[in-house]
Structure formats: structure tokens, C-alpha cells
Amino acid sequence: MNALLRTGLRLGGAAVAAGAAGAALLWSGVYDVGADAAHTRPVYALLEYARERSVAVRANGLTVPAGLDDAERVRRGAGNYAAMCAGCHLTPGAGPSELARGLYPAPPNLSQREVDAASAFWTIKHGIKASGMPAWGGRMDDAHVWDLVAFLGRLPSLDAQGYRELVARSDGHSHGGGESRPGHELEGGHAHAAGEAHAHDAVGPEHAQAATPHDAAGAQAHRHGDADAAGAQDRAAAHATAHTDQAMPTKPRDPPQADAPAAPAHEHADGHSHRH
Structure with a gap:
């Protein structure tokens, strides 16, 4: 009994020592994570x-749908592969991309590798931590993921020309997550394409009072840019200054004296009487 206890204490001490050494190694930063x-x-x-065991255990509970070799499913998946996957996982006849060369571990070349359908589905949907593989399930429904898996089953048999033709016949980058919508959404709930001109609402009473080449609402067209939101106040101030400067004379007049005699009025060609 004493011998068994001593053995247990020795093993426990060794485990504590190993844990302390590992903690010291991590704290030192000596391990290069580049x-x-x-x-x-x-x-x-x-x-x-x-990684292999984690994916295999979770993929084991999936039911692979029938008909993954259906030509229509393969066609739909081709466009999403070209848009979302080809930069890392490459295409038939093409060498490693700049992105793929910079990743470690290197992503597999799926144009040269057959994949297990269930494992591929789980990986596409959930991603892989600390590997560069994103989880697409947040913006891509299961039907579109299975279409992509269907395409992966066909990909190794394609040459460069066959790949390009299949992608050209596809629906492009389309998986129901708003990825194909052009432009951006404004706060008012309406969308404009990037660079599209639109009119501002009047930013102050100066627009309604000033006679300028603006439209009746006092709006001025401009093009969207990244600095629109940040420069809104500057543009409003510029509008007000321009209108105020236009309405004021170039030289300020002296205030009228209370006891000064009234100047005679005269009539201009526009029919209005003015008093100086």
C-alpha cells in the first residue's frame, strides 16, 4: 500500500512539474505562432x-441527402465555389494562389482531392478554428451548403476548361444571404449603389430662404463615398455659409440712425420701391 501511494505521489509530482514547465514555456512566448x-x-x-477526430465525430451524425451527383446541384454549387472557396482551395490547372501560399497549415487543393460528403458539409458550415477556414453556416442555408458539397464531388474530375464552363453556367455567388445585392443600405431604409447620386434633404432654414440654383427642396446631388457620414456636418455648414454669403452685401452697411431724416423712396425697373 505504501509502495502504491509512493508511486501515485511520484506520478502526481511529475504531472505538476510538467504542467508548470508547460505554463512557463507558454508565458515565455518562445513558441513562434507566426x-x-x-x-x-x-x-x-x-x-x-x-481536427480529424473532431470533424469525424460530428459528421458521423449527419444524414447525407440523396442525389448529390445531380447536375443541377453541381451547377448551383459551382458559382459559390468560385466566389468563396477557389482563392484558398484552388481550381483545376491553376497553381497556388497568393492567399493559399500565405496560409498555414496550407489549405488542401480540392481540385485534386476527393472529400467525404458529410465531413465536407460540417466543415463548410462550421469552419475550423485557427486555420483560416470560416464558418459559412451563418449566412448560407443547408441546401446551398449541400449544393457546394455536390460540386466538390465533381471538381476533381474537371479540367480547367470544364471548370470555367460550369462556373459560367452557374448562378454565381448566390446563397440567400444578401451577398448579391448591389450597393448599401442607408439609414432611411432605401439602398443606393456605390457612386450613385442622390439628393440631400434640406439641412436647415437657410435652404428654404436662399435663392440659389438648388432644387425646390434646397437639395444638392452628390456621390456616396466613405467620408459621407463623417463630412455631413461640414457640408451642412458649407451650404449655410454659401447661402448667407450670397444674401449679404460685399460691404456691411452702417446701422440706421434713429434721428436721421427718412430718405426719399424711388422706384426700380422691377416695379418695387426702395428707400436708401
Whole structure:
């Protein structure tokens, strides 16, 4: 009993020592997490095994729909692959992209690799932590994910020309998440395309009072830019200043004296009488 206790204490002490050493290693920052520095062999093997098992266990509970080889599903998935996946996972006949060369671990070339349908679905929907693989499920419904999986099943059999033709026949980047809507949404609930001209509402009473080449609402057209929101107050001040300057004479007049005799009125060609 005493021997068993001593063994347990030794093992417990070794575990505590190992944990302390690991904590000291992490605190020191000596382990390089840069994407241009490869993991050590033990760390890479551990991460690879954890990823494979995690995906396999979760994909095991999925039901793969029938008809993933349907031509229509493959056609629909082609456009989303070109828009969302090709930059990392490449296309038939093409070499590594600039993005793919900068990622570590390197994303697999799916134009040369067959994939398990259930695992591919889970990975596309949920992504992989700390790998560069995003979770597309937040903006992409399951039907579109399965269409993409259907395309992945066909991809390794395509050459460069066949890939381009299939993408050209697809619906493009379309998965119901607003990704195809041009322009942007304004606070008022209406959308404008980038660079589209629209009119501002009047920013103050100066617009209604000033006689300027503006339209009846005192609005002026401009083009959207990234600084629109930040410069709204500056433009409003500029509008007011321009109108005020236009209405004022170039030289300020002296205030009228209370006891000064009234100047005779005379009539201008416009029919209005004025007193100086």
C-alpha cells in the first residue's frame, strides 16, 4: 500500500512539474505562432489528429441527402465555389494562389482531392478554428451548403476548361444571404449603389430662404463615398455659409440712425420701391 501511494505521489509530482514547465514555456512566448514558422512535429501531429477526430465525430451524425451527383446541384454549387472557396482551395490547372501560399497549415487543393460528403458539409458550415477556414453556416442555408458539397464531388474530375464552363453556367455567388445585392443600405431604409447620386434633404432654414440654383427642396446631388457620414456636418455648414454669403452685401452697411431724416423712396425697373 505504501509502495502504491509512493508511486501515485511520484506520478502526481511529475504531472505538476510538467504542467508548470508547460505554463512557463507558454508565458515565455518562445513558441513562434507566426504563419511562416511551421509547428514542431509533435504539435502538428496533435493538432491534425484533434481536427480529424473532431470533424469525424460530428459528421458521423449527419444524414447525407440523396442525389448529390445531380447536375443541377453541381451547377448551383459551382458559382459559390468560385466566389468563396477557389482563392484558398484552388481550381483545376491553376497553381497556388497568393492567399493559399500565405496560409498555414496550407489549405488542401480540392481540385485534386476527393472529400467525404458529410465531413465536407460540417466543415463548410462550421469552419475550423485557427486555420483560416470560416464558418459559412451563418449566412448560407443547408441546401446551398449541400449544393457546394455536390460540386466538390465533381471538381476533381474537371479540367480547367470544364471548370470555367460550369462556373459560367452557374448562378454565381448566390446563397440567400444578401451577398448579391448591389450597393448599401442607408439609414432611411432605401439602398443606393456605390457612386450613385442622390439628393440631400434640406439641412436647415437657410435652404428654404436662399435663392440659389438648388432644387425646390434646397437639395444638392452628390456621390456616396466613405467620408459621407463623417463630412455631413461640414457640408451642412458649407451650404449655410454659401447661402448667407450670397444674401449679404460685399460691404456691411452702417446701422440706421434713429434721428436721421427718412430718405426719399424711388422706384426700380422691377416695379418695387426702395428707400436708401
